Amino acid sequence: MWQGVIVRDVTRLIMASIPLLGHLLPLLPISRGLVERGYDLTFLTGSALRGQVEATGARFRPLKGTADFDGTRIPETFPEFTDPDPSLHRRDRGARYLWIPPIPQQHTAMQEVLAEGDPAETVVLHEGFFHGLWPVLLGAEGLRPAGVVCLGVSVLTLSGDDTAPYTVTLPPDDSVAGRARNHELNSEVQRRFAPVQRHLETCLAVTGAKKKAPYYWDAHSLLADTTLLLGVPGLEYPRRGLPAHISFAGRPPVADRAFTPPDWWGDVEQASRVVFVTQGTVNNSDFGELVSPTLEALADSDALVVATLGGRPVPGSLVVPRNARVAPYLPYHAVLPHADVMVSNGGLGGVHAALAHGVPLVLGGETEDKPDVAARVDWAGAGINLHTGTPTSSTLEKAVKKVLGDRYFRDNALRLKAEYAAYDTLGSVVLSIERSLH
Structure with missing residues (x-):
């Protein structure tokens, strides 16, 4: 049940998601709720997902070029992602071949949507794997909205000595020995990730970004003005000193949809x-x-x-x-x-x-x-x-x-x-x- 909602007379919003259904679905009830409360919402994502977006009442805009892929055809569209290249960890392949390459096209599409109104009166909400705002947040020329809110649809990937790094599935350990272990593992993983990080820098350079990007998995939650993790603390490893702009927001309830049950x-x-x-x-x-x-x-x-x-x-x-x-x-x-x-x-x-x-x-x-x-x-x-x-x-x-x-x-x-x-x-x-x- 939605509670405690305050609505301005007119606020322009842009919501953005990569074209994977699992990333889009948590945003749909939020989109519907915002539209019902009178917000002017444009939704930027893949063409294949237009129907789901428009069902929320949002105005649909498609992504551009290679960013506008069909999430149901990943093996055919990105064969490198499914190639068992031993030089890349299986989740590093996702960053290298799926999440990072579309950044320039995401940036172009986002700039076009921002130009449709006053950026100073616009707030962008994006799920964590859409990186189309990273270029302007890192100094590229272009329109910057009044606010950027990241909606975290994954586990928290932020590195730190409280936990082992993302992709290393060890339980948390904040003892002195555990923090030393975590520090060493984070350093090791970031060294392993260095070729992918260089590819990120190359893609950002194409857009004119001037500042050095944070470590890729940290950037997911650090670059936005506000990061709302769409989950609960009880399912996330505890961390000391979490940045003040990062908080939990629970999971949006799935809106009731027409369901025709099977005969059984x-x-x-x-x-x-x-x-x-x-x-x-x-x-x-x-x-x-x-x-x-x-x-x-x-x-x-x-x-x-x-x-x-x-x-x-x-x-x-x-x-x-x-x-x-x-x-x-x-x-x-x-x-x-x-x-x-x-x-x-x-x-x-x-x-x-x-x-x-x-x-x-x-x-x-x-x-x-x-x-x-x-x-x-x-x-x-x-x-x-x-x-x-x-x-x-x-x-x-x-x-x-x-x-x-x-x-x-x-x-x-x-x-x-x-x-x-x-x-x-x-x-x-x-x-x-x-x-x-x-």
Whole structure:
């Protein structure tokens, strides 16, 4: 429920996201809420996502050139990203081939949208992997808005001696020895990342940026005037001395959407125990990674297993046991109220949705930030981290049974559910907008 919202008579907003559905989805309820409160909102993202944006009431603007990619076709569009180049860590490849190269085109598109109105009366809100404001924030010529608010849709990637660096999935340790360990690991990771950092500098130089960029993963939260982390402290490692402009804002509730249940939905509503399995919104080219092994693992259990395929059709080759139901797509808000455990590849959006409903998790994932997400869920006691993206059926069976049989996981998930419920995300966003204009 939105609370404590103050609205100016006229405020021009620009919202921006890279064209990946998992990055866009958390912004959509915020976009809808801002439009409903009278803000003039233009949304800048990929052409393929136009329908989702316009459904919120926002004015759509497409990205430019290579920045306007189709997020459902990453392997075809960015083959280097999926190439197992041993010289780059798997998550360094994402920065090198996906997140950094579009910066010049993002910058051009953002400047065009800023020019459509008065930049001095404009606030830009962008998710953390859209870097189209970095050039002007680092001294490039161009229009600068009155305020820049970063909406953090990933785990906090900021480095520091409180935690091991992003991409190194070690639990926090703020003892003297632990801080020394963290310092050494951060230095080592930044040395490893140096070739990608040089590529960032090259891309920024094309735009005319004059200042040296911070370490790439630090820049995500440091460059904006305000950074709102779309999550809760209970799912993030504690840090001392977090910069004052960085704060948590909870996760926006997903707006109710029309849901036409499949003809077997009554089975879900009547089941005494439901296990929900998904590979998220993107990684659905091979259901053998998680969906099929989970169906096989629980084929003889007393649970009803519900699987969703990220919008893809159910393949004829998928073996569906008698106690399983499969749909191309099911909205989280429909299925999670019935779920006792969720099996996931660790996509952060799905993890937030599960925990906001008090549902514990079993997580297996190896790409992007998924290992870091799984490590945080494990640390919070709200699920089991399988430490692999291709778990066996036997491993999955044991993990699901452990989560179902131990109240420890459910209790921690319920603790986090209460934490999510305490936040007013839209109210925090509106407050940041108003502060930017005063």
